[in-house]
Amino acid sequence: MRFVRFSVADSLAVYRSASKSATRKRMYLCDANNLSQNAKLFKQIVLERDINGRLLCHESHAAYRLKKRLMKSPGKVEEFLTDLETRLLARGKQDMKSLVELKKQYEAENSIDEGVGGDTMFPWDYLYYARHAGNVFRVSEDPVLSYISKSTPRLCMASRCTSLGCVDNGRTSKRQFIGYLYMDLLSRDNKYKGNQNVNLQCIFSLFHELGHGVHDLVARTNYVAFHGHRSPPDFSEALSVMLEKWCWMEPELKRLGLHYTRTDPQLEEKWLREHPAEDLPPGQIPDYMIKRLTQGRQVTRSLWFLRQMVYARFDMAVHHPKSHAELLKMGFTKVYYDLMEKLWLVRAPEPEDQGHPHADLGHLVSGYDAGYYSYLRQCSRICGRALRVYIP
Numbered sequence: 001m002r003f004v005r006f007s008v009a010d011s012l013a014v015y016r017s018a019s020k021s022a023t024r025k026r027m028y029l030c031d032a033n034n035l036s037q038n039a040k041l042f043k044q045i046v047l048e049r050d051i052n053g054r055l056l057c058h059e060s061h062a063a064y065r066l067k068k069r070l071m072k073s074p075g076k077v078e079e080f081l082t083d084l085e086t087r088l089l090a091r092g093k094q095d096m097k098s099l100v101e102l103k104k105q106y107e108a109e110n111s112i113d114e115g116v117g118g119d120t121m122f123p124w125d126y127l128y129y130a131r132h133a134g135n136v137f138r139v140s141e142d143p144v145l146s147y148i149s150k151s152t153p154r155l156c157m158a159s160r161c162t163s164l165g166c167v168d169n170g171r172t173s174k175r176q177f178i179g180y181l182y183m184d185l186l187s188r189d190n191k192y193k194g195n196q197n198v199n200l201q202c203i204f205s206l207f208h209e210l211g212h213g214v215h216d217l218v219a220r221t222n223y224v225a226f227h228g229h230r231s232p233p234d235f236s237e238a239l240s241v242m243l244e245k246w247c248w249m250e251p252e253l254k255r256l257g258l259h260y261t262r263t264d265p266q267l268e269e270k271w272l273r274e275h276p277a278e279d280l281p282p283g284q285i286p287d288y289m290i291k292r293l294t295q296g297r298q299v300t301r302s303l304w305f306l307r308q309m310v311y312a313r314f315d316m317a318v319h320h321p322k323s324h325a326e327l328l329k330m331g332f333t334k335v336y337y338d339l340m341e342k343l344w345l346v347r348a349p350e351p352e353d354q355g356h357p358h359a360d361l362g363h364l365v366s367g368y369d370a371g372y373y374s375y376l377r378q379c380s381r382i383c384g385r386a387l388r389v390y391i392p
Contacts, residue, residue, distance in 0.1 A: 035360075043332060069232040126303075126344075268280065313343065
């Protein structure tokens with residue numbers, strides 16, 4: 001018996017690794033039905049936003065918020081999401097079909113009968129079978145982790161930051177101290193959970209957050225409201241996505257992948273004692289591991305984007321209704337699960353079990369309202385490609 005929290009880390013561990021579907025389902029339903037008061041608070045927030053937007057002579061809250069963002073209007077966002085949906089959905093259906101086949105094979109091999117159609121994928125089963133699908137292409141995680149320690153990426157980050165090219169912005173460089181980038185990487189009690197960048201406070205996430213840190217350090221603005229990653233959210237992810245994409249490039253994975261025995265003589269001696277009849281592993285991560293890593297990343301990638309599309313579409317549905325009367329009548333839980341079935345291609349739970357998972361979308365009440373589309377990163381990738389020309 002183990003106590004499992006509703007934290008992201010604990011719930012993901014259950015979804016990815018619990019072999020019994022009943023355990024994964026219990027975790028999902030408990031989480032979806034947790035803190036029921038948040039459903040009422042979320043609806044109240046959305047209704048008040050809609051009223052305020054219309055009082056300010058805007059079509060909706062989204063129309064008000066988007067005036068100061070890169071996309072400028074709800075129409076532009078809808079056009080962007082529709083285009084992305086058109087390009088992703090066919091591949092997503094293909095990937096989901098592969099996952100369902102994998103699930104059917106797994107259930108047959110393990111004599112599992114859930115009492116539902118074999119062509120069904122529930123939200124609590126998705127991550128479990130996505131992990132298994134990834135194992136078909138990826139190398140085992142254990143050998144890879146031997147090459148990716150927390151110290152190697154930090155050294156690589158420092159090296160890369162000191163080797164960046166210069167961009168002339170027309171001002172004379174003062175060559176002055178900018179600030180410290182403080183990294184607190186390991187989990188502990190009472191520490192804020194999750195990956196985030198704050199002024200004082202998984203490797204690819206490390207580089208993603210480094211982008212926010214660099215943005216924060218090098219920004220020079222007159223007002224704090226526009227400083228660093230407080231810029232419009234459809235740009236604030238640009239530097240992070242650029243660095244996250246950079247560390248998936250094969251030459252950079254080679255630089256990141258230094259075997260831990262090469263980082264400390266004591267670790268090397270310990271490894272030799274434990275493996276007396278073997279030679280030391282290669283110092284750098286082998287090419288075949290890199291190839292399998294990059295191939296494995298593409299497995300179910302389309303479904304990852306489509307899941308983000310659910311959140312982006314839900315965001316626009318509640319923040320850009322045709323009228324306030326429509327918003328008053330809107331069933332948020334139904335809208336959310338309809339989008340999950342249409343876009344993420346999973347089957348919703350029975351109505352009595354659905355709960356209110358939409359009320360757990362913290363981004364929509366912390367600055368990303370009418371802006372969650374930014375996490376699809378296509379806008380950010382466009383900005384990122386433009387910025388990347390300055391990196392030698």
